[in-house]
Amino acid sequence: MFYKDDRQIYRVSELDELAWLVHGFGTRAAEVRARFPNLATVKQVHSDRCVAASGRAGMLGHGDALLENVPGGLVAVKTADCLPILLVDERHRAVAAVHAGWRGTAARIAQHAVDAMRETFGTDPADLHAALGPGIGPCCYEVGPEVAAQFGVHGRTHLDLAGLNSGQLLETGVSPARVYQSGLCTMCRAAEFHSFRRDKEAAGRMYSFAGIVAQ
Template sequence: MINQPTTTETPLYRKPALFARFDALVSAESTRHGGVSPAPFASLNLGINTDDLPAHVEENRRRFFQHIGATDLGFASAHQIHGTDVLYATEPGRYTGYDALITNVPGLLVGVTVADCVPILLYDPRHRAVAAVHAGWRGTVGRIVVKTLAAMTDQFGTDPADCYGYIGTCIDACSFEVGPEVADQFAADFVQVQPETQRPAVDLKAANRQQLIEAGLPADQIELSPFSTVTHRADYFSYRAEKGQTGRMLAVIGSVS
């Protein structure tokens, strides 16, 4: 399931269409619009580990959570390390060393920050359990999304066939050129040679989608963002395109009851 890019003014956040049917679910992916940060973080920088002023990030986060209707909800996130460890979050806070968070606690959002890597949001409506996953190329090779589903199965009894998954805005296949040492770690289906440079480029969205399907999610219960952090960098932050001097987006999910 793929949303079509909007031609209207870009909002402060976008909500995955796949989750719209679930009234008790809060889910959102921020854009770079609607904040107070100056360049190069303009304007809705939600990343704590940037050179932006902490007061700017705090105000931006306040605006984001207000706009998505989550002012009264808790929030759990982590300092991400491009690993594959999964945290079962039971209370708000900022943790260290995890690239995926799961929870079934009502009123608690989990989220990940990104600026080219893939944010993945998962929902198990049977058990009201959710997950937020940060999958860069290392996490994708390490099959972090599969490990997250396994953690949900162990913790909540989740059946992947019941789950819905959103693969969010990230660097697109045409822009993610890599060296052969990275390309060789992906199946050939997810690597294409760029005609202009003759360098391999990796499709992280497709690779993670295939992992979700292999783990048991039905294909029609997976949505891919149609946007790219590089191609649409007027609306999203791209670490690669902006040479590291940029902000971060947030992708969050949680059940309110």
């Protein structure tokens, strides 16, 4: 279950039970960058490309998912409407942070991230927890026919990024009981979240992060 902690970071209570894990979804007020100077990030390009951080910090090239299993390592994605997804492999103590807008969702970035975790860490999707954080909701995300067509819909529609990505994760074998959705719309909740669609070029970005506690 999602809740907001006293640092203005959303967390998932089921993931708090994993003592080796650091995780959260930042809001406008969360100072994630200042609090975690060792974040690994990528230049996000709405692709299906996954990058293994392997203990490195800083900007690690182009991609839309970052993987980590090194103690002390922390990976993050930046969003303002796009969906942040954190994948947590309980058995192998490995994580991924995923950035999924409509292009990434159409490219099945979440499934590519699960595949990359399988190849890199030996992850079995049945061992994964998947947390889908605050993003633009179907309430606010009307798209035109060109985008709708990417999802097999004719004409204008309202896209449900969380629903689409959760469906893709279930297809890989993630258990429905381990998929956690925030249900928080970044465009509706202006006081809490940045929204690119609402604020245009003035929109800030929020960090969502996952990592392994330092030994």
